[in-house]
Amino acid sequence: xxxxxYIEHDGGVVKKSSLEAVSYAQxxxxxxxxxxxxxxxEDEWQKVGAAGAAKILHVRDERLDAGxxxxxxxxxxxxxxxAGAETLILxxxxxxxxxxxRLAIKLDAGLVSNVVSLPSTDNGFVVKRSIFxxxxxxxxxxxxxxxxxxxxxxxxxxxxxxxxxxxxxxxVGLADEDFTYQITGTEKxxxxxxLPEADIxxxxxxxxxxxxxxxxxxxxxxxxxxxxxxxxPVSDMExxxxxxxxxxxxxxxxxxxxxxxxxxxxxxxxxxVNSSKYIVVINKDSEAxxxxxxxxxxxxxxxxxxxxxxxxxxxxx
Amino acid sequence: MNILxxxxxxxxxxxxxxxxxxxxxxxxxxxxxxxxxxxxYALARAVELRxxxxxxxxxxxxxxxxxxxxxxxxxxxGADEAIRVNAEPVDSYFVAKQIAHYAKEGDYNLILxxxxxxxFNGGMVHGxxxxxxxxxxxxxxxxxxxxxxxxxxxxxxxGGKEYLEVPLPFIAGCQEPxxxxxxPNMRGIMSARTxxxxxxxxxxxxxxAEVKAYALPPAKGxxxxxxxxxxxxxxxxxxxxAKVL
Ligand SMILES: Cc1cc2nc3c(=O)[nH]c(=O)nc-3n(C[C@H](O)[C@H](O)[C@H](O)COP(=O)(O)OP(=O)(O)OC[C@H]3O[C@@H](n4cnc5c(N)ncnc54)[C@H](O)[C@@H]3O)c2cc1C
Ligand SMILES: Nc1ncnc2c1ncn2[C@@H]1O[C@H](COP(=O)(O)O)[C@@H](O)[C@H]1O
Numbered sequence: 297x298x299x300x301x302y303i304e305h306d307g308g309v310v311k312k313s314s315l316e317a318v319s320y321a322q323x324x325x326x327x328x329x330x331x332x333x334x335x336x337x338e339d340e341w342q343k344v345g346a347a348g349a350a351k352i353l354h355v356r357d358e359r360l361d362a363g364x365x366x367x368x369x370x371x372x373x374x375x376x377x378x379a380g381a382e383t384l385i386l387x388x389x390x391x392x393x394x395x396x397x398r399l400a401i402k403l404d405a406g407l408v409s410n411v412v413s414l415p416s417t418d419n420g421f422v423v424k425r426s427i428f429x430x431x432x433x434x435x436x437x438x439x440x441x442x443x444x445x446x447x448x449x450x451x452x453x454x455x456x457x458x459x460x461x462x463x464x465x466x467x468v469g470l471a472d473e474d475f476t477y478q479i480t481g482t483e484k485x486x487x488x489x490x491l492p493e494a495d496i497x498x499x500x501x502x503x504x505x506x507x508x509x510x511x512x513x514x515x516x517x518x519x520x521x522x523x524x525x526x527x528x529p530v531s532d533m534e535x536x537x538x539x540x541x542x543x544x545x546x547x548x549x550x551x552x553x554x555x556x557x558x559x560x561x562x563x564x565x566x567x568x569v570n571s572s573k574y575i576v577v578i579n580k581d582s583e584a585x586x587x588x589x590x591x592x593x594x595x596x597x598x599x600x601x602x603x604x605x606x607x608x609x610x611x612x613x
Numbered sequence: 614m615n616i617l618x619x620x621x622x623x624x625x626x627x628x629x630x631x632x633x634x635x636x637x638x639x640x641x642x643x644x645x646x647x648x649x650x651x652x653x654y655a656l657a658r659a660v661e662l663r664x665x666x667x668x669x670x671x672x673x674x675x676x677x678x679x680x681x682x683x684x685x686x687x688x689x690x691g692a693d694e695a696i697r698v699n700a701e702p703v704d705s706y707f708v709a710k711q712i713a714h715y716a717k718e719g720d721y722n723l724i725l726x727x728x729x730x731x732x733f734n735g736g737m738v739h740g741x742x743x744x745x746x747x748x749x750x751x752x753x754x755x756x757x758x759x760x761x762x763x764x765x766x767x768x769x770x771x772g773g774k775e776y777l778e779v780p781l782p783f784i785a786g787c788q789e790p791x792x793x794x795x796x797p798n799m800r801g802i803m804s805a806r807t808x809x810x811x812x813x814x815x816x817x818x819x820x821x822a823e824v825k826a827y828a829l830p831p832a833k834g835x836x837x838x839x840x841x842x843x844x845x846x847x848x849x850x851x852x853x854x855a856k857v858l
Contacts, residue, residue: 306771363770365740366749390770393729394752394786397740400706406821407705409735422825427733431630434733435825476749477779484773492771496857520858538755538790539769544626544731545650545789553857564626570830574855576847577836587836592850596841605844612848612858 313387322348345461406440494523503558507535543568561586621649622680651727657792660691688805689797700815709741710818752786
């Protein structure tokens, strides 16, 4: 039984969530092949091998550097057949989800998304997935021969001890029709830690009073090597860009540490952060609901506490 | 332009999630059901586009009779007609097959859905329907303007966005800020009562994923509060206890 992993990269660097997907595949047993599309930095192969892939199929076609959903799914379908795989593993992402859905039909495979555990196979093929935006889990049986699993971040540790993989160029012969739409431009925050990938996230809410005070959040984030996020009203008021908004209707994060500053902890915000390992809340109101979801907290004025915290963190680094 | 909007009937975002029958059934007691928030964005944009270009706006839900008030609400918000595919929406493939089947009958120029349902959060149905119908599928879409036989969109990607031009017909999974949620007015509510709501049978489709049991996350322990004048204590806890620094 072979497994194919669809790996995504950001400017040629393989995403951590994709490496996690590779390690997940390795745990399933059987031969693990990864498929990479577009221009990837050569030294990335070793990381993919270390995470657990024995073989990499590289589709060099530069047109795939952009995340065209149809073209990516067509290419991955070809790689799946080429690898003789039975299972496809990928990390949940805005591109991964869209590609996985089309592949479920192309490959006639059963699909489970938001997977948070390795399968148990004692009684059928059963995986645990997160549902109700992290408020619950469902043990789900997948009865099809071919399977696709979209893995939620932080499901397992990325392996680092696998051997050098073999790399093979794969021609998939994409036609113009496979690019059913045109990507006319991209806009991207450069150099920052990507929010959905981040290990530490520092988020600010309406308690920050205005965009001019965001330096407070950014300094703390910098000291921690964190990505920055915000609550919905903050992005609604355009203090921060939309892609930073965390919660039910925004980004769902799963960092090891989530720091919430001046955010009340409305249930819709919590829905985006409930997969965090540790939560720290800084709020001047001791009754703020966020404290009930937190591991650590400070009741105090953010304008006083945050600069001190930033200094204290710098002091130990 | 004829537009199809697919909506889910889901627990309100503030609902407490609980299960019964030995954790095999979702407990609907006291739960208020709403149009999925992302579907609500899709519907709001569809109403605007229909008003601009004319044509018919149809809403569709795959669900049992209990979802009809949700469909009526969509009619009150501005849809012209509703279709309910009478079946329990058990898995995304099954739902996608139903939508694809009835979408083919309707000859729509545009099919809008939510980025994801908020019960099962798959974010999968639009892509499946796209593949089943051989149409492009794009998600999550933040902006959508129709210009003749193509549309200009922006799609959210990790850390930014992408701008696209997509030929009609296609399928989009929508999210904010594509449009502002619309609240039904009195006239809308009155007219919704007489707008057509058609109930149709489900077509045969396999169900590949089945839930065996539900579970709730373990309860969170008590928060450890640190004095605001002693932030060093918090740093110590994060370093030595949580081991995250
Ligand atoms: C369908 C739906 C979906 C939604 N989706 C989301 C979502 O995805 N994400 C999201 O975030 N929200 C979402 N919301 C909105 C949500 O209900 C809350 O309104 C929102 O999260 C509140 O944001 P906030 O905590 O920043 O602001 P507020 O609720 O105004 O809280 C501000 C907090 O800052 C504290 N504060 C004030 N001054 C200071 C200070 N100087 N120092 C320290 N603390 C201070 C206050 O005590 C307060 O707790 C959604 C709502 C609905 C209806
Ligand atoms: N039972 C259903 N009836 C109609 N539309 C649905 C149904 N389930 C999902 N959808 C649509 O598909 C989108 C994505 O759903 P999902 O793949 O379940 O996250 C939703 O936002 C809806 O627009």
